[in-house]
Amino acid sequence: MITIGTRIHACYKNIFTFDKLSSLIMVRTKKAGRKGKAKGNRDRERENNGDGEKRENKHTDYPTTKKTNANYEQYYKEQGIIKEAEWEAFLESMRQPLPTTFRITGFRGEAQEMLKIIKNEYITKLVSNDECPVHSLPWYPNELGWQIDLSRREIRHQQDLQPLKEFLLNETESGNISRQEAVSMIPPLVLDVKPHHKVLDMCAAPGSKTAQLIELLHADGENVPEGYVIANDVCNKRCYLMVHQVKRLQSPCCAIVNHDATTLPNIRIGEGIKDFVQYDRVLCDVPCSGDGTLRKNVDIWSRWNANIGPNLHKVQMKILKRGLELLAVGGRLVYSTCSLNPVENEAIIASMMEKCKGCIELIDVSSQLPNLKYNHGLSSWKVFNKKMEHMSNLEETRNKGYSHFEGSMFPPDNAKDFNLERCIRVLPHHQNTGGFFIVAIQKTATLPWMRPVPPVQEVKKEENVDLEQKKEAGDQSKEASVPVETVVKEPADKDDTKETTDVKSNGKRPGDALTDPTPTKHKKMHGYKEDPFLFLEANDPFWDPIQKFYGIRPDFPIEQVMYRAETGHKRTIYFVSNQLRNIIRRNSDRIRFINLGLRIFGRSPSPLVPDCEYRISQEGLTVLGAECITRCVQLSREDMVTFMTYDNPFFDKMSTKAREDLKLFSIGCILMHYKPEAGETKPSCNITVCGWRGKSSLRTFLSKNLRAHYLRLFGVELEEILKVLAKKENATNSETGDTSQDSAVETEENTNKTETVKSADSEKSSGAEKMDTNEGT
């Protein structure tokens, strides 16, 4: 049995994504002869995740790191961030491994069920233990954030924690638990995202905060909320890490894009000049020195020097500046780093406060984080060179021949005016976490170097007016409420805002040529190789057989149904929210979209089902649920348990009612829906899963971890669940005792592979049924 906290835990980095854990399980279950390959996987993991964690003890092949650095200690002593009396506690804490933290991720009624299971099935059994090491994070809402206050080695050796570890591993794999560092959960919380918000995550990979943002978007239980998340990262490879992280949240409201955040292009949403997205919420979780993450990134101990912060300062400034430009007046931006360094934190904020001349203000978010212990931001700090010599001002740095220092790194004289105490600095010894810096900013008016763009008509009349005159004319107004701003004057580096300054760069105004959203070539798109994102038209004949076979509601918005193959079969069919559809149609010439959409159908032709070649995808049930499809049987709790427990239960294992209902349908993919009776608590939420209705048996398409998840929700005994987990993913149907039903079960996990799947019925009815499940992307 695979357990969290064992070797897997110790060797891998920071964020355990669903797919990452899948690969870990593979590594763990490989036989000795395949060790080389497993090591390759581990190396790739390290390479993939820049925030990661290294092995930490002598049982692993990673060298033990000396956890001291005289310069680091001197630097932070001199900053006065840590009280003298707390200094030793701070350092000692920084040298300890991080505790395990996780979030319950479900946001569709299942989160509460998961919480009940954690508390009733696992925590209560540990309470006999005088000091239970497992507790919810006191500042995380609705008890959905948890911490185990033990090192991994301690967890490994504590027998009574083993069932919890197994539970966490399975549920992480099935996407219902997210391993995430506690402090990293704070920025999305203080961003205060509501379901109707347009949210931008500027530096999003590998996507743990993006996942939280998506969950917040769905907090009202809406399957397709009005808002959306645009998740951006400059690193193409890391964008693909995010794809998997986002996929498990089953949301049609997130698009992953690949741009340099310092010049992130405007996104068109209409044909008019003012029709660019202005975000309600922006997260700037910028690249940083990471010196708050010493507990997990132990190699930083040896690498840290006082130049690292200043070297990142400029890009951090530019990202924040662009974020503020893209933020709507009245909107909120959160700036965060996993660094404790004021040059990467307060200096950035103070300098931006100065540049913005009262158009932004810092928000006091203390009431949003009750019970979180932290230090307030500084109004004064020190700048050092690499030799740890104190630099008093920019002039001194220039006199000494240093070119990498900027005036913005030094505390301004009026720093006290900026409410920098509203910044939050979490230190490791406060509550046994990593170190982090967070500040929430409100944009109260148009930025001084921006001006509100007039309506289209006015612009056309003014086409020949000198731009300088326009700059002068009334653009200093702070009451601007028009939705889009354009750069007229840059506050700092000239090159910073090339993408923003559409007016300056080509003499054309943004939106001028936007009567047709048909994409045109864009010079920035060179090297961009993604397949196109194409949409069905209203009354598209492609939809007819699918609609008829499944009995999909006639008002289902088929214009939001997307595919990516220009020619040949449409192998995978996606669904996207209306807002994102509009965005992709108007911006595919200028935005490097990497991924978006919820997979709703996969092509899987079968001679047994001549009428419809497409099979519903489990993740697509977010939008194609029981209320939308008539090819659906209502199952009792007992029938659901039978369905999930056995690989291919014959109909006669089901209740009479289920048998009769199933006979009403032809062979093929079908939904099974459970609705709790009044007073039913195991579980008290609706559950819909998809499977295959064979000639005389059923088959689930769920992965074994997802089956285990649902069986837990249905209150099935652990022993039975372990039996399901012990099965091979493509297990033969030993339960039925009928080897003729020897079916390779296609699960949600292996749909990326092209494979031939024999259905339960195919063996019985001569001729094997081939189900090509290649996602084709």
Ligand SMILES: C[S@@+](CC[C@H](N)C(=O)[O-])C[C@H]1O[C@@H](n2cnc3c(N)ncnc32)[C@H](O)[C@@H]1O
């Ligand atoms: C601290 S990590 C972000 C972590 C992420 N927010 C999360 O919670 O999973 C910083 C990210 O910024 C990205 N990055 C660095 N420079 C960037 C730039 N100029 N524009 C956009 N992203 C950038 C890096 O690739 C990295 O993924």
